[in-house]
Amino acid sequence: MRRQLLTLTATVALAVGSAGATAAVAEVSHPQAGSGTSGESGTSISSSTRGKAEKRAIRKCRKIKKRPRRRSCVKRVKRKFSSRPAPSQGPVAATVDVRDKYFSPDVVSIRKGEAILWVWSPLNKDAHNVNLVDGPPGVKRIDFGTPSSPSLGFEFKRTFTVPGTYSFVCSIHYNMTMRVEVSK
Numbered sequence: 183m184r185r186q187l188l189t190l191t192a193t194v195a196l197a198v199g200s201a202g203a204t205a206a207v208a209e210v211s212h213p214q215a216g217s218g219t220s221g222e223s224g225t226s227i228s229s230s231t232r233g234k235a236e237k238r239a240i241r242k243c244r245k246i247k248k249r250p251r252r253r254s255c256v257k258r259v260k261r262k263f264s265s266r267p268a269p270s271q272g273p274v275a276a277t278v279d280v281r282d283k284y285f286s287p288d289v290v291s292i293r294k295g296e297a298i299l300w301v302w303s304p305l306n307k308d309a310h311n312v313n314l315v316d317g318p319p320g321v322k323r324i325d326f327g328t329p330s331s332p333s334l335g336f337e338f339k340r341t342f343t344v345p346g347t348y349s350f351v352c353s354i355h356y357n358m359t360m361r362v363e364v365s366k
Contacts, residue, residue: 276290278298285300292365301337321344
């Protein structure tokens with residue numbers, strides 16, 4: 183896609199001439215930058231233009247005719263531009279190895295304010311993730327899930343601030359479960 187864009191830009195520049203080439207380049211490259219499909223635009227947007235880019239993306243979503251697709255597009259844009267603070271990081275009370283098909287240990291007891299560090303084993307062959315299935319009231323499941331499904335060389339740390347029982351699972355391997363008991 184990028185090579186085609188550069189070829190098109192060069193062709194337009196030759197056809198328009200040197201005076202109008204910059205205007206033609208701006209028109210051609212603008213739609214790709216605002217679409218969010220290249221993967222680069224999410225990390226390179228400065229905080230001053232973030233609001234404008236989010237509004238542009240939501241306007242683009244609202245043009246989608248089918249309601250379910252329109253709603254999922256708006257959710258995706260809001261999630262992309264949200265500035266959710268990272269959960270506070272407390273002292274590590276336990277380290278859990280994420281191995282092929284099991285967590286080691288699979289039952290952990292910690293106190294409120296302490297953290298657990300999940301470490302993917304370098305011997306893994308399969309991808310794994312950590313997802314909260316059930317937790318105490320008021321705990322957001324999205325805050326206790328890995329952002330991806332890595333196979334090795336990954337660490338994931340979360341601090342537990344609400345006492346109770348947390349149940350975790352690898353969504354790829356449902357028999358791969360773990361329970362965390364958090365006391366006061």
